[in-house]
Amino acid sequence: MQAQARFFDGESGQRLDVDLAVDTAAETLRLTHPDLPMGSQYWPLDAIRALADHARTDQLVLSLRADASLDSALIRTARLTVDDADMISILTRLCPDLRRRDVERGTGRKVVTRIGLAVGAVVLMIFVILPAMANTLATLIPIEREVAYGKTVVNQMERFLGGKRVGGLACTNPAGRAALDKMTDRLTEAGDLTYDLNIAVFDHKMVNAFAAPGGQIVIMRGLIDRAKTPDEVAAVLAHEIGHVEARDTTRNALRAAGSAGSAGLLALVLGDFAGGSAVVVVAEYTLNASYTREAEAAADVFALNMLDASETDAEALATFFDSLDGIERAMPDLPVYLSSHPETIERAEAAREFAKAQGRTSPILNDEDWAALRNICKDSPEKDTAEDG
Amino acid sequence: MSAQIQGQYFGKRGPLFRLYIVTALLTLVTLGIYRFWAKTRIRKYIWSATTGDGDSFEYTGTGLEKFLGFLVAIVILAIYLGIVQMALFFFGLNLFVDPQTQGQELAQIGAIYLTLLAVLPLMLFAQYRARRYKMARSRWRGIRFGMENGAWGFAARALGYYLLNAITLGLLNPLATFKLEKYMADRSWYGDAQFEQTGRWQDLYAGMKHVFIALAIMIVGGILGFATGSPLLAGIAIFVGYIWFLIGLLYYRVYAFNYLTGHKILDGQVTFEAKVETGRVAFIVIVGTIIIGVLMAVIFGVMGFVFASSMDVFIGGGLSQPGAAPSALALVTSAVLYVLALLVAGGLSLVIITQPVIEHAVNNVYVHNADHLNTIQQRAADEGADAEGFADALDVGGAI
Incomplete structure (x- = not known):
């Protein structure tokens, strides 16, 4: 041929x-x-x-x-x-192998190595580099900017909880406010704080409190309702002040912005059908959980010291944890730092240990002030009419 | 000694359509991973369908190297964007908060633009790298094409020219078109022979004429309509002007392609000529778009009807009735049909728009003094670390 x-x-x-x-x-x-x-x-x-x-x-x-x-x-x-x-x-x-595609030896290993390196680099990025940067930047960011951002977060939270306008949920009963201020003053008089605290009470049944950057703290009415003593409210407040002083929320926000930047990109290019966003959500959740544990422990220590310095019974933190024990764990509006059951018990134990070594203590509010605080959401002049549920 | 070669395109609709559907289905099944191989296979088809003097082009890229390059690019981008976002947040700009005041809203829009702006140099970088990769993986008569390293230089120049263009409201568009093409062409090689882009950027203004006419129609018509108090006249003028403008842009692209091709010289001896016709390209694009549009309208119309009638059964029959089962089936069927319809639309746009345009362009390119090509020697292979991974990650460059 x-x-x-x-x-x-x-x-x-x-x-x-x-x-x-x-x-x-x-x-x-x-x-x-x-x-x-x-x-x-x-x-x-x-x-x-x-x-x-x-x-x-x-x-x-x-x-x-x-x-x-x-x-x-x-x-x-x-x-x-x-x-x-x-x-x-x-x-x-x-020709027996006319259509064959030859692949170089070691290609499989090369592919696995490269995928490993890529995953490793992204993990390193999200879990090490960005958090480290966030730590540094959180100490560098000017306080005014933090305060401005914190107010935005609080407003957003208020809207999310059903507030129709800024300040729509805020409880402003004068006697209640005065009691709250008294509590805050006693907690903070012993030590110098970096931030001016701006503490609000929202009329919402959720048993929760949260801190936002720049000294913003919000306590929900549900938490005050559930607390058996004013000392329990003070314990939670001290814990939130701990978050504020440690700049935890600022750090979290910076880190979230960074990982959202890179993770968002991953989700975008890998396409939703490659499950990219699922991976990102899991990574973000794991990361947040590990941060939260450390930050919560530190805020507890801060709170215990603050209670001690103001001669308030530190066991209140423990009894508050105990009282939450009755609440179903699956309850969605449980605060993050109370949501993992075994740890709550551990933390209550730690608070009890601490309280044993405490000297003389007295209730943070007298009965009259405590009653006023419990009624802080009643007859609030500026608040929208309460919609209870 | 003045042999002339005319380009010839041999691609057919059927095989390319089949190739597209098969590779797209594989891409779906592999959760997107196969797309690197899909793109490579379609390129192999189109390259091999393009011939000069009976000899086919060859695309030697592989899906694997594209996949690995993509991994590299994605890591670098993830790090880069993470840092950019954190910096933006630090300076008080946040993309992920609901704006409360107008000031915040503006700041947020600013942050989005800053993010895009931070990616723009990378996209231009990716554009050059993608062209370089395609050149390095192209062969004709066994001889490789190639392109020198210069992606950052390209990105910097492109940013400059686009900025100039934006400042002058597009008046300097020919300058950007010409200079950027010259930057790339002058760094291009076929074997050991270098390309050179000759000509003047001012010459491209002739190609802008229909854009200018369209603008004149819109402006004059608008003013006349306003002056005579007739919104109808203004409306018609703006509509006609807008259509004219779109065709004018196409005319400019074709004109620039012809001009820039006609003024390229290889090794100081081989010259080129392109006679692509705007009318033909416009015809292909318009007819193709209408066909696909009508087809999709019919498919989705039928699907909507089927879905709606199955919903009737569902609502009428209640949950416990057998009527509920077909509706779940209809749901799955609609989803499958929807995906299939999208695949068909993609495949059709490739074979009745993209391929015919390529075919028309290839068939109208001529190479003069082609005998000199015999003396050209092979060039060394270009490894190209990222294999246009950045372009894939940033979605630069489109389908092919």
Whole structure:
């Protein structure tokens, strides 16, 4: 069987119209042309590969398998274009690996390594670099900016909880406010605080309190309702002041902005159908949980010291934890720092231990003030009419 | 000694459509991972369908290297964007908070633009890298094309020219088009032979004429309509002007392609000529868009009807009735049909718009003094670390 084909040696742009001949005995394809070195070349049939996804069905472009190749596919640079229909069918029949895609040895390992490195780098980024940056930036950020951001967060929370306007949920009963201020003053008189505290009570049944950047603290009415003594409210308040002073929320917000930047990108490019956002959510949750544990423990220590300094019974923190024990764990509006059951018990134990070593203590509010605080959401002049649920 | 080569395109609708559907389904099944291989296979098809003097082009890229390059790019981008976001937050701009006041809203919009602006240089970088990768993975007669490193230089220049263009309200568009193409062309090689972009950027203004006419129609018509108190006249003028403007933009792109191709020289001897026709390209694009649009309207209309009638059964029959089962089935069927319809739309746009435009362009490109091509020698392979991973990650460059 003889035919003509176009040969390119992969070294020059010169085209050679070579004569082809299949030698079935030697299992080779012979290329002959006077300009070829020694006049001819022999291609082993089992080393011949056809280019994939070739548009022209009346044509076969052949190459030779290489053991190593600078190009991506493992083929040499020489090309042979066969147009002769008979020759195409013969070669298709005789070349055993014509359609084979050769893959370089060690490709699997390379792929696994690269995926590992990529995942490692992103994990390092989200769990180490961004948190470290957030720590540094949290101490550098000007207080006014923190306060402005904190107010935004509080307003947003208020709207989220059903407030129709800014200040719509705030409880402002004058006697109650005065009691709250008394409590705050007694807690804070012993030590200097970096931030001016701005403490609000929201008329909401949720048993919760939270801190926002720049000294913003919000206590929900539900928490005051559930507390058995004013000392319990004071304990929670001291805990939140601990968060404020440690700049926990600022740090969290910075870190969240950073990881949202990179994670958002991942979710975007991996596409939702690659489950990218699920991965991101899980990563963010794990990260948050581990941060929260550390920060909560530190805020507890801060709160205990603050209670001690103001001669308030530190056991109140423990009894408040105990009283929450009755609440179902699945309850969605449980504060984050109370949501993991075993830890709550541990933390209550720690508070009890601390309280044993305390000296003389007295209730933080007298009965009259405590009653006023419990009524802080009643007859609030500026508040929207309460919508209880 | 003045042989001329005319480009010839051999691609067919059927095989390319099949290739698109198969690779798109594989992409779906592999949760998106196969898209690197999908793009590579479609490129292999289109490259191999393009011939000069009977010799096909060859695309030697692989899906694997694109995938690995993408991994590299994504890590760098994740780190970069994380730091940018944190910095923006530090300076009081936050993307992730509900704005409360107008000032905050403005700041937030500013932050979004700053984020985009922070990515823009990377996108331009990616654009150059993508072209370089495609060149490095293209061959004709076994000889590689190639492009020199210069992506950051390109990004810097492109930023400068686009800024100039924005300041002058698009008046300097030809300058940007010409200079950026020259930057890339002058760094391009075929084997050991270098390309050169000759010509003058001012010459491209001739291609802007329909854009200017369209603007004139809109402005004059608008003023006349306003002066005579006839909103109808103004409306018609703006509508006609807008359509004219779109065609004018296409005309400019085709004109620039012809001009820039006609003024490229390879190795100081081989010259090129392009005779792409705006009318033909516009015809392909408009007819193709209408066909796909009508087809999709029909498919989604039928689907909506089927879905709605199955919902009737659901509501009428109640949960305990057998009528509930077909509605769940209808839900799944609609979802599958929806995905299939999108696949068909993508495949159709490839074979009745993209491919015919490529075909028309290839068939109208001529190479003069082609004998000199015989003397060109091979160039060394270009590894190209990221294999246009940045372009994939930032979605620069479109389908092919």
